[in-house]
Amino acid sequence: MASVSRENLIKWAPLLVLVALVILFTAINPTFFSVRNFSRIAVSSAPALMVAIGVTFIIVMGSIDLSMEGTVTLTAVLFAYLFVALGGTLAGLGSLAIPITLVIGAVIGAINGLVHVKLRIPSFMASLAMGFIGTGAGILLTGGDIVKVSDPVFRGLLTLRFLGFPMMVYVAVLGLLVAWFIQRYTILGRNFYAVGGGEDLAHASGVNVARVRILGFGLAGAFYALAAILVVGRIGQAESISGANFMFVSITSVVVGGVALWGGIGGVWNALIGVLIVGVINNGMVVIGLPDFMQQGVLGALVILSVVLSTDRFSTAFVK
Amino acid sequence: MFQLKAVDKRFPGVHALKAVNFEIGRGEIVGLVGENGAGKSSLMKVIYGAYQPDSGQVTINGKSVRFSSPRQAMEHGIGMVFQEQSLITNLSVMENIFLGYEAQFTRAGVVNWRRMAEAARFQLAKVKLDIDPVLTTSKLSFAQRQLVELAKVLTLEERVKGDLIILLDEPTSVLSQEEVKLLFKLVRELTARASFIFVSHRMDEVMELSNRVYVMKDGQVVDVVANVEADIESIQRKMVGRNIDREYYRETKQQPYDAAKVLVELDNVSLPGKVHDVSLKVHAGEVICLVGAEGSGREGIMRAIYGMLSPIRGTIKIKGRKPTRFNPMRAVAMGLGYVPRERKVEGIVAGMNVYENMTLSQLGRRSCGGVIRVGEERALARDWIRKLSIKAHSEFADCGNLSGGNQQKVVLAKWRSGGSDIMLLDHPTRGLDIGAKEDVYEMIRDMSATGVGIVLVADTLEEAIGLAHTILVIKDGRVTKSFDYTPGAKPSLFDLLHYMI
Numbered sequence: 001m002a003s004v005s006r007e008n009l010i011k012w013a014p015l016l017v018l019v020a021l022v023i024l025f026t027a028i029n030p031t032f033f034s035v036r037n038f039s040r041i042a043v044s045s046a047p048a049l050m051v052a053i054g055v056t057f058i059i060v061m062g063s064i065d066l067s068m069e070g071t072v073t074l075t076a077v078l079f080a081y082l083f084v085a086l087g088g089t090l091a092g093l094g095s096l097a098i099p100i101t102l103v104i105g106a107v108i109g110a111i112n113g114l115v116h117v118k119l120r121i122p123s124f125m126a127s128l129a130m131g132f133i134g135t136g137a138g139i140l141l142t143g144g145d146i147v148k149v150s151d152p153v154f155r156g157l158l159t160l161r162f163l164g165f166p167m168m169v170y171v172a173v174l175g176l177l178v179a180w181f182i183q184r185y186t187i188l189g190r191n192f193y194a195v196g197g198g199e200d201l202a203h204a205s206g207v208n209v210a211r212v213r214i215l216g217f218g219l220a221g222a223f224y225a226l227a228a229i230l231v232v233g234r235i236g237q238a239e240s241i242s243g244a245n246f247m248f249v250s251i252t253s254v255v256v257g258g259v260a261l262w263g264g265i266g267g268v269w270n271a272l273i274g275v276l277i278v279g280v281i282n283n284g285m286v287v288i289g290l291p292d293f294m295q296q297g298v299l300g301a302l303v304i305l306s307v308v309l310s311t312d313r314f315s316t317a318f319v320k
Numbered sequence: 321m322f323q324l325k326a327v328d329k330r331f332p333g334v335h336a337l338k339a340v341n342f343e344i345g346r347g348e349i350v351g352l353v354g355e356n357g358a359g360k361s362s363l364m365k366v367i368y369g370a371y372q373p374d375s376g377q378v379t380i381n382g383k384s385v386r387f388s389s390p391r392q393a394m395e396h397g398i399g400m401v402f403q404e405q406s407l408i409t410n411l412s413v414m415e416n417i418f419l420g421y422e423a424q425f426t427r428a429g430v431v432n433w434r435r436m437a438e439a440a441r442f443q444l445a446k447v448k449l450d451i452d453p454v455l456t457t458s459k460l461s462f463a464q465r466q467l468v469e470l471a472k473v474l475t476l477e478e479r480v481k482g483d484l485i486i487l488l489d490e491p492t493s494v495l496s497q498e499e500v501k502l503l504f505k506l507v508r509e510l511t512a513r514a515s516f517i518f519v520s521h522r523m524d525e526v527m528e529l530s531n532r533v534y535v536m537k538d539g540q541v542v543d544v545v546a547n548v549e550a551d552i553e554s555i556q557r558k559m560v561g562r563n564i565d566r567e568y569y570r571e572t573k574q575q576p577y578d579a580a581k582v583l584v585e586l587d588n589v590s591l592p593g594k595v596h597d598v599s600l601k602v603h604a605g606e607v608i609c610l611v612g613a614e615g616s617g618r619e620g621i622m623r624a625i626y627g628m629l630s631p632i633r634g635t636i637k638i639k640g641r642k643p644t645r646f647n648p649m650r651a652v653a654m655g656l657g658y659v660p661r662e663r664k665v666e667g668i669v670a671g672m673n674v675y676e677n678m679t680l681s682q683l684g685r686r687s688c689g690g691v692i693r694v695g696e697e698r699a700l701a702r703d704w705i706r707k708l709s710i711k712a713h714s715e716f717a718d719c720g721n722l723s724g725g726n727q728q729k730v731v732l733a734k735w736r737s738g739g740s741d742i743m744l745l746d747h748p749t750r751g752l753d754i755g756a757k758e759d760v761y762e763m764i765r766d767m768s769a770t771g772v773g774i775v776l777v778a779d780t781l782e783e784a785i786g787l788a789h790t791i792l793v794i795k796d797g798r799v800t801k802s803f804d805y806t807p808g809a810k811p812s813l814f815d816l817l818h819y820m821i
Contacts, residue, residue: 024723133610185682186690194680197669204660205681205734206652 005122012259014273017309021277025284032287034128035164043107043158044166045279046172047072047230049136051250052257052271054109054223055178057216062196063123067112068224068250070134076228077138080147080238085155102225108134109221113214114238127217132245139240146239149232157233159195168230175226179268188215196263251280256306277306321346321515322485329362329377336362338539344484352407352519352529354559359539364487367517368400369393380482385491398481400487406463407472414453417472421479424656437640443471447506448514463499466491467506484514489520492525496613497768500534504529506769513645521751522780523552534709535559539566568758573765573794574806577789579607582640583742583773584625586755591636594797595620596758602742602773607778609784614793616722618777619661621794622744626658627774634780638742654742655733659728661747661777667731670720674712675701675802677719677730681736704733708763725756732763743767745776761787793819 026033051068058065066113082097108130116126157168183189191212194202202210227246232238257274259266281302285295322344329337337359344350354360360690365371366378376386380435387393390400407416416435418425419438433454448523449469457465481585488507492500507516507529520526520742526533527547534556537542543558581604589598595617602608610618623629624636629645638654648658660667668677679697680685686697701715709728712722719730728748735743747763749757764787768774772775778784784791785805793801801819 063643143404187687187692187696190676190680190683190692193672193676194669198669201667201669202680204626204648204658207680208649261537264669 008257012172013309014256014270014277014306015258017306018273018277018280021115021280025280025288028284028288029222032231032284035285037287039161039165039169041276041279041283042169042172043234044283045275046168046278047062047158047227047234048246048249048253049172049272049275050223050227051174051246052275053170053222053268054252055250056225056254056259056266056268056271057179057183057192058123058220059259060192060263061216063114063198063213063216064246064251064261065123065220066251067131068129068227068246069243070136071105071108071112071221071224072133072134072228072231072246073138073240074108074134074141074223074243075233076238076242077141077147077240079225079229080105080232081141081150083149083232084147084150084192088149089151090156094154094212095214096150098229099226101229102222103224105228105240106218106222108213109224110218113217116217117210117213118247123217127297135240137240142238142240144240146237147261148237150236154233155220155236158236160227162310168233171226176222176268176272179223182219188219192216193244193264196265198264210242249275249278252303278303281306321381321483323377323379324363324366324373325377325379326573327363327373327378329366329373335816336414336539337366337373340539340541342367342534342541344485344515344517347515348532349507349511349516349518349530351526351533352517352536353523353533353555354524354536358536359742360536361372361489361534364489365398367393367485368398368487382407394476396480397476397484398487398527399476399484401466401469401473401487402489403493403653407469409456411457411488412455413444413451413460413468416457416468417443417453417475417594419472421475431745440471440629443475445675446477446510446597447471447472463495463503466495470506474510474513481736485517486514487517487519489519490521492520492522497644498613500525503668515651519623521558527552536543556754557719566821567812569783571764571786572760573769574607574767574789576806577603577768577773578771580606580769583638584775585637585640586625586788587635587637589621589624589631589636591617591620591624591797593617593620595624596797598794598797598799599634600792600799603743604771604773605768606789607768607776607787608790608792609778609788611778611781611784611791616794617797618794619746620797622658622746622775622777625651626744627741652738655740656744657681658739658744659735659746659748667721668727672720673716673718674705674710674722674730675715678704678734678737680733685738701726701739702734704737708733708759712750723756724761727759728752729763732760736767737764739821743772743774746777747777749779751754795819803812 006089009143024314029170051064051072055065079097079101082100083094086093088094112127112130115121115130116123157171158166158302160167162170191207194207195209197214198207200320228242253274254271255261255274256277257266259270281299290298322342324342326339327337330337335631342363352360352363362371364375366774367761369392372388372623385396386674387396402425408419414436414799418436422431425432437453444451444453447470449464449467449471451460451464457468460468476484480802491503495503518526518529531547533545533547533555534541534547537559540554545555575795583604584602586598586600590596600608610620610621616730620629624631627648627650630646638656643650643654669680675697678701683692684709686693698715705712705715710729712726718726722730749760752760764774778787788805791805
C-alpha cells in the first residue's frame, strides 16, 4: 500500500522538511533536541498557529486575508481592557472577557468579509485596509501605552506546565482540533473547499457562496482573537504592536505547509506543519548561535528553500 | 507526401499507438475518427512534434525526419489549430498571429507595428476575415478566433519551403451550423495551399469534408475508408466494435409521460437579451428537448428555469408555485438539478473526492446543526458508484482524475441522490465516448420512468430526436415549432432543420 508515488511524496514533503530541519539543527547543537527547547518553540508558535489556521480557511476558499496584524492588535488591546475592567482575574468575571473577545474577533472578520463580498472589493485589498484600520484603532485606544495584565491565574497560560509544556500550548492544540473538526465535519468546512475548488460550480449547486465567504472571514477573525489572547497570556501585556509580524509568519507557514494559494488544496494540518517549520528555523538559528544580524536573511533564504522542497510547484503552469 | 510508417508510442501502462501507418497527399483532406482514448490525440501529437515516436519512421517526400519539438515540425510546414484555442486573449490579433516570430518586424529590438499590421491583414485575408488586426483578441467571437488561429498557422506558407499540413482538432465544437459551413468552404479553398488533417467527434462533418477517413480504435488504425464508399454506420461499428442502431437512444424504453402533472411552467417569459415570449410546460416523466442553433437562446431558457437568469416579463412556475426571489439555492430546494455544459467549470470540483462532490448540493439534508454525517455520505456514494457502475477505485477517488463519462455520472448522481425531480441537462454527452453516452441515455430513460421531468439541450439533432417526448425548435429566442414524438414514429432531421434555419 505504502508506495512512494509522486503524489504521496508531495503530500508528505512538508513533514519531511520539518524532520530534516530538526535533524540538521540537532546535529549542529544537540541541546536543540530537548523538551525544554521544544517547549520554547511551542510557546512561540502557539499564537502564530492560531493565526495561520484562520488564514488557512481563507486561502482554501481561494481568497487571501491580510488583516491579521490589525485584528490581533485590536482584539489584544480590547481583551486587556475588558479583562481589567471586569475585575482583572480569570477566577472571577474577567473570564467573560475571553468569549467576548472571540465574538469581537468574529465580528471584525465578518465585517472584513462583508466589505469584500458586498462592495465587491478583492479580498487582498479589503483585508489589507481592514488590517490598517485595526492597527490604527489599537493605537487610538492605547494612545501608545502598554496595558498590563498580571493576573497570576491568567498568566498560568505561560507559567503552569503539564508534561513540560505550558497551558497555552494545550489551548492551541484544542484550537487546532476544533479547526480540524470544522474543516472535516461541518457544512461550512466542506463549502470552503467547494468555493476554492470551483466557485461557479458551488453556486450552481445551490451553495450560498457569499455567505460562505463572509462566515469564513468571521471564523478567521475568531481564530485571530484567540491568537491575541494567547499573545497577551505569553507576554502579560497588550499594546499597539501586539499583532506585529503575524502576517509574514502566518502566510509563510501556510504556504510552506503546502496549502495551495489558488485555493481548494490543504488544510489545518498543513498550517500546523508550516508553523512548526518556521518556528524550528527561528529557534534553531538562535540555538546554533547564528549572529543576530544574520538571522533575518537566513530566515528568508530557508523559507524559500522550504517552499521549494515542500510544495508542488509544477501543478500549475504559471506562477504569478 | 507526408508519411508515418509503423509508428509506435508507449506510455507507462498504456500502448498509445501500435504500429500506425498514415499518409497524406498534397491538397488532401484526411479525416481522423475514433472514440475517446482510441489514440487520435497521441497520433496528432506525433505528427506535430509534441511527442517523439518510440519506433517507426516519419518521412516527408521520402526523406526521413525527426521533430523534437512543435517548432521543428512547423519549420517543416506542419501546423496545429488547437481545440482549446491557444490565442492569448489580452494581446491584439496581430501579436497573436506573429507570436514568437516578431523578429521579422523589428529593428534593433523595436517593433514596427505598422508593418506587422500590414502583414497580419495579409494573413487574415487568406481566411477571409475582415477585422482590424490591432483589435484585442478577447473582443472576437469564438468563430473569429478559430479563423485567427488558422491564419496564424497559415503564416507558415511564407516561412517554409515545401508543402503545408494543417491539423484541425475538433474545430467545429464551438461553432454554429452556419459558421461550420463557412469554415468548411474555406478549408476546401485552402487545399490549393495546404493539406488538412481533420479530427472531429461529429461523424457527419468528417464525412462531408474529408477525402479519406482513418478510423482508430485502441491505438491502431482499424480502417482507412475512401469517402465515396463510406457509410457512417459501418465506420461507427468499426470504432466501437459493435452495432449502433435505434437501441442506441433506448427508444424502446420510452414511456408516455404523465400529462396531468405539470412540473415547470413558463408563461410568455422574456429574458434580457434575446429570448422573447417563451411558453412551455414540463410534465412528470417527460423529456423535452430544446433544439436550435448556437446562440438561439436555448441555454438562456434553461438558466432561467434554474433561477440563474431572471425574466424581465412573464412568469415561471415550479410545481404550481411561483417562487419569489428565485435563485439557484431556491431552485435546488424546490427539486431542480442542473447539469451544465462546462463539466470542468460548473460540473464537478476537481480536488474534491467522489462523495464530497455528490453531496455538495444537499449538505443541509445530510447534516445536523451544521455537522455533516460523513458515514451516511460515504454509504450513499458507495451505493451510487455501484448503481451507475462508476469507474472509481472508491468513494475517496479525486473526481478530477476520473474520465469524462464517469465525471458526468457523478454529476448526475449528485442530483439524483438528492431527490431532484426536475433535471436540466445542457449537452450532457458532450465530449463523451460512445459507451459513456449510452450510459447517460440509459440514465435519462430511468429518470424519466420514475417521473422526473427533464429539459435537455442535446449535442446533436439525432440525440434530441432519439431521446425526446417533445421537441421545441427555438430560433432567435422564440419557440418556432413544437413536435410530439412517439417511439417508432419519430420525424426526420429534415423536419427539424426546416424550422431551425
